[in-house]
Amino acid sequence: MISAWHRPTVVTVNLEKIRHNFHQVMQNLPKKTQAWAVVKANAYGHGAVEVAKYLQGEVTGFCLSNIDEALELRGAGIDAPLLVMGVIPIEAVPLARTHQIAVTIASQEWLEKLLASGIDTVGLQVHLKVDTGMGRIGFRDGQSVSQAVQTLTTAGMVFAGIFTHFATADEKDDEQFQAQLTCFKEVLANLPQKPDRVHASNSATAIWHKETIFDAVRLGDVLYGLNPSGETLEMPLDLRPALSLASSLVHVKEVPAGSSIGYGATYQTSNSEWIGTVPIGYADGLTRDMQGFKVLIDGQFCEIIGRVSMDQITVRLPKAYPLGTAVTLIGQNGQCQITVQDWANYRETINYEIVCLLSDRIVRHYSQ
Ligand SMILES: *Cc1c(COP(=O)(O)O)cnc(C)c1O
Numbered sequence: 001m002i003s004a005w006h007r008p009t010v011v012t013v014n015l016e017k018i019r020h021n022f023h024q025v026m027q028n029l030p031k032k033t034q035a036w037a038v039v040k041a042n043a044y045g046h047g048a049v050e051v052a053k054y055l056q057g058e059v060t061g062f063c064l065s066n067i068d069e070a071l072e073l074r075g076a077g078i079d080a081p082l083l084v085m086g087v088i089p090i091e092a093v094p095l096a097r098t099h100q101i102a103v104t105i106a107s108q109e110w111l112e113k114l115l116a117s118g119i120d121t122v123g124l125q126v127h128l129k130v131d132t133g134m135g136r137i138g139f140r141d142g143q144s145v146s147q148a149v150q151t152l153t154t155a156g157m158v159f160a161g162i163f164t165h166f167a168t169a170d171e172k173d174d175e176q177f178q179a180q181l182t183c184f185k186e187v188l189a190n191l192p193q194k195p196d197r198v199h200a201s202n203s204a205t206a207i208w209h210k211e212t213i214f215d216a217v218r219l220g221d222v223l224y225g226l227n228p229s230g231e232t233l234e235m236p237l238d239l240r241p242a243l244s245l246a247s248s249l250v251h252v253k254e255v256p257a258g259s260s261i262g263y264g265a266t267y268q269t270s271n272s273e274w275i276g277t278v279p280i281g282y283a284d285g286l287t288r289d290m291q292g293f294k295v296l297i298d299g300q301f302c303e304i305i306g307r308v309s310m311d312q313i314t315v316r317l318p319k320a321y322p323l324g325t326a327v328t329l330i331g332q333n334g335q336c337q338i339t340v341q342d343w344a345n346y347r348e349t350i351n352y353e354i355v356c357l358l359s360d361r362i363v364r365h366y367s368q
């Protein structure tokens with residue numbers, strides 16, 4: 001999608017805050033811990049290339065969810081180690097090998113299909129994924145992991161890593177977490193050969209289960225200054241949200257009592273009211289269920305009234321404001337602020353989803 005460069009709606013990402021958040025987490029971990037920055041989904045909407053360029057001197061490497069995200073970084077000249085954490089198509093293995101992108105192997109069936117394809121696998125860097133209870137992808141027991149290790153090493157691949165992923169690291173109750181940990185340790189104890197790296201920690205695990213760090217952490221949400229648990233667990237670190245979202249008023253009018261606003265005429269003015277229009281809508285990731293949410297104008301909260309359209313929202317203003325008046329959708333305005341978590345709470349979802357859904361139509365600006 002083309003970004004709307006000639007529109008006042010802009011995401012600003014403060015890269016220095018991402019670096020600050022990264023150091024906050026790492027300061028609390030054992031010194032030798034390696035750090036992978038997770039920049040999948042366009043770095044959770046923050047811009048994968050820009051974030052990776054900024055962090056590349058400080059991290060061990062980057063994690064992506066698919067091969068195209070990894071190729072985007074290679075295309076931008078990033079030569080740090082890359083790991084694709086999802087299952088890639090067999091046909092994409094030559095691309096991974098050519099561009100030195102480590103891939104995840106999650107099943108014996110996939111491994112055997114790769115060998116049967118005749119694709120050259122010598123030197124291919126692989127990480128084995130162990131499903132200790134997440135239930136998505138991965139080997140589910142030690143015996144199948146051992147079999148895979150034997151198969152892949154015989155085929156000349158490099159056993160670069162083994163990892164798992166916890167389902168409940170951001171919850172108060174840690175029963176499931178402990179069961180997964182025990183399972184992972186059992187698999188590790190029975191490995192026929194040790195890989196270069198063992199890793200298990202996403203953001204929540206790195207923060208609230210510091211005892212569980214093996215060789216490396218895979219940090220996503222925290223880098224962007226967000227609390228992976230939402231508001232369930234207290235954040236012991238000084239995290240700084242890196243993303244703000246702003247726009248401005250492109251139309252302002254006073255309408256008489258009884259005027260209807262927006263599709264479906266769901267809002268009727270009860271008095272004479274000042275209405276402002278802001279050029280952002282559900283095609284930008286400000287979804288229709290945001291009707292009733294409040295944005296900041298001139299340091300005051302102003303309600304989104306009427307339906308959220310594809311490209312525009314309407315807000316009730318306390319008085320007339322000139323065209324071009326700043327509108328803060330995420331970030332600070334005067335004494336008040338709106339956080340990504342406020343959006344998540346309003347939409348009854350998680351902060352991850354809010355930032356990932358900010359679409360490519362919104363221009364990203366970078367500050368330091
Ligand atoms: C997305 C992802 C991460 C990062 O998770 P955060 O909670 O954002 O830190 C780590 N590991 C895997 C396997 C993932 O898919």
